[in-house]
Amino acid sequence: MPELPEVETIRCGLEQVLPGRVFAAVEIGYGGSIKDPAAADVMTRLPGKRVTGTGRRGKYLQIFLDDDSVLVIHLRMTGQLVFNEGAAVTDKHTHVVFSFTDGSTLAFSDIRKFGTIWWVPISRLDHIKGLATLGPEPLSADFHFSYLNREVEKRTVTIKALLLNQQFLAGLGNIYADEILHRAQILPQRKARSLSRQERQHLFSAIREVLAEAIECRGTSMSDYRDSAGALGEFQNRLQVYGRRDQDCPRCQKKISRSKVAGRGTHYCTSCQH
DNA sequence: CATTCCTCCTGAGTGC
DNA sequence: TGCACTCAGGAGGAAT
Numbered sequence A: 001m002p003e004l005p006e007v008e009t010i011r012c013g014l015e016q017v018l019p020g021r022v023f024a025a026v027e028i029g030y031g032g033s034i035k036d037p038a039a040a041d042v043m044t045r046l047p048g049k050r051v052t053g054t055g056r057r058g059k060y061l062q063i064f065l066d067d068d069s070v071l072v073i074h075l076r077m078t079g080q081l082v083f084n085e086g087a088a089v090t091d092k093h094t095h096v097v098f099s100f101t102d103g104s105t106l107a108f109s110d111i112r113k114f115g116t117i118w119w120v121p122i123s124r125l126d127h128i129k130g131l132a133t134l135g136p137e138p139l140s141a142d143f144h145f146s147y148l149n150r151e152v153e154k155r156t157v158t159i160k161a162l163l164l165n166q167q168f169l170a171g172l173g174n175i176y177a178d179e180i181l182h183r184a185q186i187l188p189q190r191k192a193r194s195l196s197r198q199e200r201q202h203l204f205s206a207i208r209e210v211l212a213e214a215i216e217c218r219g220t221s222m223s224d225y226r227d228s229a230g231a232l233g234e235f236q237n238r239l240q241v242y243g244r245r246d247q248d249c250p251r252c253q254k255k256i257s258r259s260k261v262a263g264r265g266t267h268y269c270t271s272c273q274h
Numbered sequence B: 001c002a003t004t005c006c007t008c009c010t011g012a013g014t015g016c
Numbered sequence C: 001t002g003c004a005c006t007c008a009g010g011a012g013g014a015a016t
Helices: A004-017 A039-045 A122-127 A145-154 A159-164 A174-183 A197-216
Strands: A023-028 A034-036 A051-057 A060-065 A069-074 A079-084 A094-100 A105-110 A116-121 A257-261 A264-268
Touching: A004 A051, A004 A060, A004 A079, A004 A197, A023 A039, A069 A079, A069 A122, A116 A122, A145 A159, A145 A197, A159 A174, A159 A264, A174 A197, A174 A264
Parallel strands: A034 A116
Antiparallel strands: A023 A094, A051 A060, A060 A069, A069 A116, A079 A105, A094 A105, A257 A264
């Protein structure tokens, strides 16, 4: 599932190829992927617009256009966004294909159809609710220890639930929440406010370290994730707990546990996480 | 306001 | 082999 490192990897790939290209056509196989405006509007009005750059907030990918509008794409669980210098490689899960005037294409595919595309003026970006209410970017200076310390203190939920809350912090999903808590040696079912000051500091560092390493590895390809060139990431080879139920903990060699926490399948080591 | 539950969707896995 | 069933999960919205 694409989380911050995967979306950032895709953004980085698109930044290399999209700026300067001009949309020529939009083919829509499943209009449900386009939330706003109506799919027909995108088909008639997007052609002629030129890409000026790319951006990302949390798991929201942004493609900026020369009329001060922006395409916003959220891949949710199984979405993929693949650029091709020629015709798109499509299957029954390809829902939208953007073509550029030079014959190149950008294909949006999504098995579970949870992924969403918006096209809005930059001035109306805050009408996308999930985007408007996002917490700080974990790798930016907006995210600092005193913020985490303050937020953790006032929450009654488990620390796993808090890490998954996009309003607390932008971009974490199920995989990295588990990996971060393992690195910080904190059990996911702990109440957020029960963490000691030292645990909060370990957590703060773990968030930034795990995300930075995952970006360096170009993301985690457990199942569906591919980068903008259709290539796999590498971080699945570095996972310590996620998807490793009953295997040995790399830190202490005890068996990894899995149970449901915050409604999500959650992986942890009862021996070295406390 | 904070939190929990339900919903969207399809493919993979399980049991019979 | 086929069928019914459960599970996986991001996030919006309803319910509590």
